[in-house]
Amino acid sequence: DKGNHKHFMAKEIHEQPEVVGHTLAHYIDMVHERVALPSEMPFDWKKLKRLSISACGTAFYAGLVAKYWFERFAKLPVEIDIASEFRYRDAPLEEGDLAIFISQSGETADTLASLRYAKEHKLHVLSVVNVPTSTIARDSDVVMPTLAGPEIGVASTKAFTCQLAVLACLAIAAGRARGELSEADEQKLVHALIEVPRLMTQALTLEPQIEKLAVELSKTRDVLYLGRGTSFPIALEGALKLKEISYIHAEGYAAGELKHGPIALIDEKMPVIVIAPHDRVFDKTVSNMQEVAARGGRIILVTDPKGSQESTIDSAHTLTLPEMASTVTPLVYAVPVQLMAYHTAAVIGTDVDQPRNLAKSVTVE
Numbered sequence: 001d002k003g004n005h006k007h008f009m010a011k012e013i014h015e016q017p018e019v020v021g022h023t024l025a026h027y028i029d030m031v032h033e034r035v036a037l038p039s040e041m042p043f044d045w046k047k048l049k050r051l052s053i054s055a056c057g058t059a060f061y062a063g064l065v066a067k068y069w070f071e072r073f074a075k076l077p078v079e080i081d082i083a084s085e086f087r088y089r090d091a092p093l094e095e096g097d098l099a100i101f102i103s104q105s106g107e108t109a110d111t112l113a114s115l116r117y118a119k120e121h122k123l124h125v126l127s128v129v130n131v132p133t134s135t136i137a138r139d140s141d142v143v144m145p146t147l148a149g150p151e152i153g154v155a156s157t158k159a160f161t162c163q164l165a166v167l168a169c170l171a172i173a174a175g176r177a178r179g180e181l182s183e184a185d186e187q188k189l190v191h192a193l194i195e196v197p198r199l200m201t202q203a204l205t206l207e208p209q210i211e212k213l214a215v216e217l218s219k220t221r222d223v224l225y226l227g228r229g230t231s232f233p234i235a236l237e238g239a240l241k242l243k244e245i246s247y248i249h250a251e252g253y254a255a256g257e258l259k260h261g262p263i264a265l266i267d268e269k270m271p272v273i274v275i276a277p278h279d280r281v282f283d284k285t286v287s288n289m290q291e292v293a294a295r296g297g298r299i300i301l302v303t304d305p306k307g308s309q310e311s312t313i314d315s316a317h318t319l320t321l322p323e324m325a326s327t328v329t330p331l332v333y334a335v336p337v338q339l340m341a342y343h344t345a346a347v348i349g350t351d352v353d354q355p356r357n358l359a360k361s362v363t364v365e
């Protein structure tokens with residue numbers, strides 16, 4: 001049932017404040033503002049030398065965000081791979097280390113093959129899945145469920161932000177167990193997470209503005225997405241979402257990579273969507289934006305009030321989100337990025353929930 005939405009994807013985008021809230025409530029002791037994982041870990045976070053994360057597509061991008069979190073909060077080195085690469089690249093794995101697999105369906109063949117490979121090498125296997133009865137869940141030592149509810153639209157939306165919520169809690173738990181986060185640090189991080197559903201609701205109010213932008217986007221051939229730090233995976237996710245449902249060619253890049261190649265693509269016809277909350281890498285992203293503006297590129301800047309004040313690029317179209325702790329920006333900035341893809345596809349009239357050539361669960365390698 002799509003409720004009063006035209007597509008399941010729209011419904012699922014709008015459900016995010018609620019399902020992310022449910023997911024957070026499952027992992028957080030709301031009274032004390034501490035992480036409280038629902039199950040015991042069969043390993044000691046302190047003894048881990050390295051964490052390997054593998055997943056495919058959107059779930060892989062959730063893992064990319066998590067790499068920044070695990071390294072920052074827990075000082076735990078993270079290797080992240082696309083599952084189809086992890087399995088075949090002969091990575092030296094150490095017995096007793098941890099491998100995390102992220103999957104909405106829990107049936108993705110490449111992710112499952114990687115999981116079995118990690119088990120053969122005697123790694124502890126933890127999975128973040130949305131379908132608790134799935135093969136990946138059954139084959140894991142520990143399962144951390146996302147409580148997104150069934151996701152019908154082929155393009156993943158609410159499962160992604162719920163994956164981020166679970167991974168943020170895990171990274172905080174790891175940081176505490178490894179003695180890298182004080183109680184006060186943890187409370188601050190948890191407090192920021194608790195704000196996310198409210199911030200997502202505010203992000204959804206940008207929809208009328210995004211609908212207008214989508215009319216413009218629907219006429220373009222190529223779109224470039226840029227971001228730094230944890231906004232880099234959100235740029236990748238934005239590009240993936242746009243290409244899979246609107247069939248417009250899109251690429252996501254780390255903003256700093258612009259001058260190493262993609263800048264050659266920029267002209268007046270090419271929209272460049274810049275994901276840039278006012279965080280510690282904001283100034284760097286602004287200089288990349290200036291490089292785009294100097295070449296006549298059309299900038300759509302997704303930022304916050306401070307960022308919009310300091311960006312100083314007149315030609316930019318700005319989508320302004322509320323101010324928030326930088327840890328939680330990937331969860332909230334995912335919302336306008338999803339809406340841009342959705343409304344662009346809706347203007348073009350593609351089959352949003354069932355895009356051509358794609359399946360909801362990819363059970364062949």
Ligand code: F6R
Nearest residue numbers: 057058059103104105108155156
């Ligand atoms: C993108 C999308 C895919 C999946 C990928 C992994 O919108 O839906 O990229 O994220 O096929 O699927 P799961 O998470 O089921 O393993």
